[in-house]
Amino acid sequence: MNSPSTQSRDFLSEITMTAQISSARAERLFGVLSQGTSSSCLITDLSDIRWLTGFSGSHAWLVIHANKLSLITDGRYTEQARAEIDVHQANVDVIECRTQAAMIATTKSLSQGASEIQFQDSDMSHQLFCLLQTELNAALVPLDASGKFLRRFKDETEIKIIESACRIADQALTQCRGLLSQGLCEGDVRDELDYAMRKLGADGPSYDTIVASGPINAARPHHHPTTTKIEDGHTVIIDVGALVAGYHSDMTRSFVIGPMSVEQSEWYEAVRASQQAGIAVCRPGIQASEVDAACRKVLIEAGLDQYFTHGTGHGVGLMIHEEPFINSSATAILQPGDVVTVEPGLYRGGFGGFRVEDLVVITEHGCRILNTSPKDPICPPLQLTT
Amino acid sequence: MNSPSTQSRDFLSEITMTAQISSARAERLFGVLSQGTSSSCLITDLSDIRWLTGFSGSHAWLVIHANKLSLITDGRYTEQARAEIDVHQANVDVIECRTQAAMIATTKSLSQGASEIQFQDSDMSHQLFCLLQTELNAALVPLDASGKFLRRFKDETEIKIIESACRIADQALTQCRGLLSQGLCEGDVRDELDYAMRKLGADGPSYDTIVASGPINAARPHHHPTTTKIEDGHTVIIDVGALVAGYHSDMTRSFVIGPMSVEQSEWYEAVRASQQAGIAVCRPGIQASEVDAACRKVLIEAGLDQYFTHGTGHGVGLMIHEEPFINSSATAILQPGDVVTVEPGLYRGGFGGFRVEDLVVITEHGCRILNTSPKDPICPPLQLTT
Numbered sequence: 001m002n003s004p005s006t007q008s009r010d011f012l013s014e015i016t017m018t019a020q021i022s023s024a025r026a027e028r029l030f031g032v033l034s035q036g037t038s039s040s041c042l043i044t045d046l047s048d049i050r051w052l053t054g055f056s057g058s059h060a061w062l063v064i065h066a067n068k069l070s071l072i073t074d075g076r077y078t079e080q081a082r083a084e085i086d087v088h089q090a091n092v093d094v095i096e097c098r099t100q101a102a103m104i105a106t107t108k109s110l111s112q113g114a115s116e117i118q119f120q121d122s123d124m125s126h127q128l129f130c131l132l133q134t135e136l137n138a139a140l141v142p143l144d145a146s147g148k149f150l151r152r153f154k155d156e157t158e159i160k161i162i163e164s165a166c167r168i169a170d171q172a173l174t175q176c177r178g179l180l181s182q183g184l185c186e187g188d189v190r191d192e193l194d195y196a197m198r199k200l201g202a203d204g205p206s207y208d209t210i211v212a213s214g215p216i217n218a219a220r221p222h223h224h225p226t227t228t229k230i231e232d233g234h235t236v237i238i239d240v241g242a243l244v245a246g247y248h249s250d251m252t253r254s255f256v257i258g259p260m261s262v263e264q265s266e267w268y269e270a271v272r273a274s275q276q277a278g279i280a281v282c283r284p285g286i287q288a289s290e291v292d293a294a295c296r297k298v299l300i301e302a303g304l305d306q307y308f309t310h311g312t313g314h315g316v317g318l319m320i321h322e323e324p325f326i327n328s329s330a331t332a333i334l335q336p337g338d339v340v341t342v343e344p345g346l347y348r349g350g351f352g353g354f355r356v357e358d359l360v361v362i363t364e365h366g367c368r369i370l371n372t373s374p375k376d377p378i379c380p381p382l383q384l385t386t
Numbered sequence: 387m388n389s390p391s392t393q394s395r396d397f398l399s400e401i402t403m404t405a406q407i408s409s410a411r412a413e414r415l416f417g418v419l420s421q422g423t424s425s426s427c428l429i430t431d432l433s434d435i436r437w438l439t440g441f442s443g444s445h446a447w448l449v450i451h452a453n454k455l456s457l458i459t460d461g462r463y464t465e466q467a468r469a470e471i472d473v474h475q476a477n478v479d480v481i482e483c484r485t486q487a488a489m490i491a492t493t494k495s496l497s498q499g500a501s502e503i504q505f506q507d508s509d510m511s512h513q514l515f516c517l518l519q520t521e522l523n524a525a526l527v528p529l530d531a532s533g534k535f536l537r538r539f540k541d542e543t544e545i546k547i548i549e550s551a552c553r554i555a556d557q558a559l560t561q562c563r564g565l566l567s568q569g570l571c572e573g574d575v576r577d578e579l580d581y582a583m584r585k586l587g588a589d590g591p592s593y594d595t596i597v598a599s600g601p602i603n604a605a606r607p608h609h610h611p612t613t614t615k616i617e618d619g620h621t622v623i624i625d626v627g628a629l630v631a632g633y634h635s636d637m638t639r640s641f642v643i644g645p646m647s648v649e650q651s652e653w654y655e656a657v658r659a660s661q662q663a664g665i666a667v668c669r670p671g672i673q674a675s676e677v678d679a680a681c682r683k684v685l686i687e688a689g690l691d692q693y694f695t696h697g698t699g700h701g702v703g704l705m706i707h708e709e710p711f712i713n714s715s716a717t718a719i720l721q722p723g724d725v726v727t728v729e730p731g732l733y734r735g736g737f738g739g740f741r742v743e744d745l746v747v748i749t750e751h752g753c754r755i756l757n758t759s760p761k762d763p764i765c766p767p768l769q770l771t772t
Binding site for chain 2: 074077079083124129187329349
């Protein structure tokens with residue numbers, strides 16, 4: 001076992017403790033809800049529930065009626081919910097229910113007098129919707145867009161936590177980069193990255209860490225690490241982020257093992273320039289599709305855009321993929337507090353691929369990059385121990 | 387870094403390779419679908435898609451029309467989907483769509499002539515349902531229960547894979563159990579368990595590994611590991627499973643550090659006897675609620691049932707929680723091929739808790755336990771290195 005991580009974890013607990021959920025968040029929600037006692041609201045998105053109450057478990061509903069928040073959860077989480085809500089100084093009642101029928105009955109009783117219940121239609125299954133429609137004496141009305149994206153703009157504490165998650169992923173990559181020249185397989189490098197992030201204080205990887213090597217695997221943008229050995233001449237894509245206090249980071253670097261071929265060099269430079277161009281236009285007031293267009297323009301000029309087969313980025317917070325998304329048809333206007341990835345990539349079966357990704361926060365006048373990992377792609381050729 | 391895991395991973399790839407998805411699975415689906423070209427089916431549950439096609443990515447729809455399967459996914463996954471479908475010898479077309487609008491248009495075109503489209507109402511969001519209802523020229527009809535639980539009964543290959551996942555978790559716990567007496571924190575033990583499972587060939591933990599120690603944390607059934615130090619006198623619950631080729635394992639053992647108090651001993655024996663009683667009734671034809679009742683009866687007799695605050699178990703497969711669920715109101719009849727947990731527990735704030743859990747497969751005449759970890763709860767007192 002490496003050095004215990006207690007020290008770094010304690011540091012992070014401190015950050016978490018300062019993430020006290022003031023009544024400001026509930027107020028933000030009240031601001032967009034229909035007013036009065038004739039309307040109540042049922043929040044089922046667990047990230048929204050965490051954001052509003054501090055509860056981090058895997059099963060709960062949050063009922064809001066007459067400016068009062070009630071969390072319904074099951075026996076696995078009652079104690080935990082009370083403690084987390086207490087730490088986050090949220091003003092929320094906790095109610096234990098052992099069955100879905102009891103959750104529905106409690107929701108009905110909590111929203112007594114309401115003629116409509118606003119709900120999250122992108123989160124709730126159609127099956128549950130139908131059940132609620134039968135059981136509740138109120139019209140179910142989808143929460144409008146302003147209510148859906150309450151979490152989108154991050155406050156200072158949230159940005160501080162995300163930044164610490166970025167720092168952990170940066171440090172883990174620094175520690176593990178040398179492994180790329182040791183004849184290991186993709187899975188082995190992934191294991192060490194994940195372990196290193198935890199020893200640096202992360203709760204875990206913030207998504208399935210990607211290590212994609214060689215002409216077939218690196219040509220798959222979301223490749224899952226295998227026993228494929230990393231070899232001289234391979235392009236290698238590493239997409240890695242850390243989870244800290246529920247918040248995610250997201251970063252990609254690409255490498256070549258040994259000397260780069262001319263084509264590898266041309267492709268890598270195109271991706272890197274494309275990513276820089278995207279970051280260069282990130283600022284308040286710009287439409288998300290323009291960031292995508294800025295990245296794509298560089299690749300069009302290089303004659304390589306056909307190999308950029310995915311969108312340019314997405315928001316990151318309590319979810320690894322959240323609003324605002326950045327692609328050619330994205331209409332969201334970037335605003336201060338948006339935390340988004342900029343991650344163009346090029347992929348071709350038989351060749352491999354490259355992707356470069358940073359997490360940026362939109363500031364008053366532009367943006368700030370939250371990752372610090374260098375973008376030098378060259379790794380030494382294999383140093384085989386015999 | 388510990389020893390590389392390439393060897394064990396190669397062994398597991400072999401198992402995976404034999405998990406070829408014969409046309410039998412699609413046939414099982416065709417058997418429950420409405421017949422004829424007037425009906426098509428849209429599968430959105432990613433575990434069902436994996437089971438039917440081998441595709442393991444995070445974004446796809448599967449359209450079935452006139453006994454033909456078409457997988458719609460985005461540019462991140464096109465190459466991967468074709469390769470995985472090929473390995474699994476599934477007969478499926480892959481179609482790339484970059485936007486949800488394109489996915490809907492493709493679904494429409496693929497189900498041309500169908501007057502109804504069966505869909506998975508427990509998986510599809512109400513928002514997507516409304517969108518499809520507007521865009522498609524066909525009635526949307528929920529797939530009935532027989533279509534929902536196609537994956538429930540595991541075949542021999544699936545059981546072999548789940549068994550290998552159990553073996554990995556057993557071995558990891560054997561390797562790491564000694565850490566409980568070394569003055570580490572919960573998070574440190576979790577980190578070593580997860581790392582050990584990977585070195586033994588797992589793709590990762592099959593859920594967030596639980597290490598819950600002491601009077602507060604061990605009283606929370608789904609506690610998330612913290613910097614809390616494991617100390618003499620603590621009860622410790624470890625709930626750990628491995629992920630192999632998409633399949634999960636699930637196992638819990640409970641410990642006491644140093645000598646057990648009389649109360650700890652009484653509680654532990656009650657939980658252990660309760661779990662044995664549950665396993666003793668697991669056989670084909672029994673209603674799931676009877677397994678729950680058998681566990682609960684032992685705890686009632688011990689006067690401790692008020693501290694058993696959750697259900698007794700759940701099915702395990704491509705999802706960690708799936709049908710059949712085992713609780714006091716569960717009506718499912720257990721059948722050969724069901725793989726379920728039996729996991730009673732007792733929890734009390736200020737005391738701590740115990741849970742004992744095995745994964746069992748229902749056989750022709752009874753059941754077989756898939757875990758082999760010993761159930762001796764006693765760990766040596768702390769061996770502090772000074």
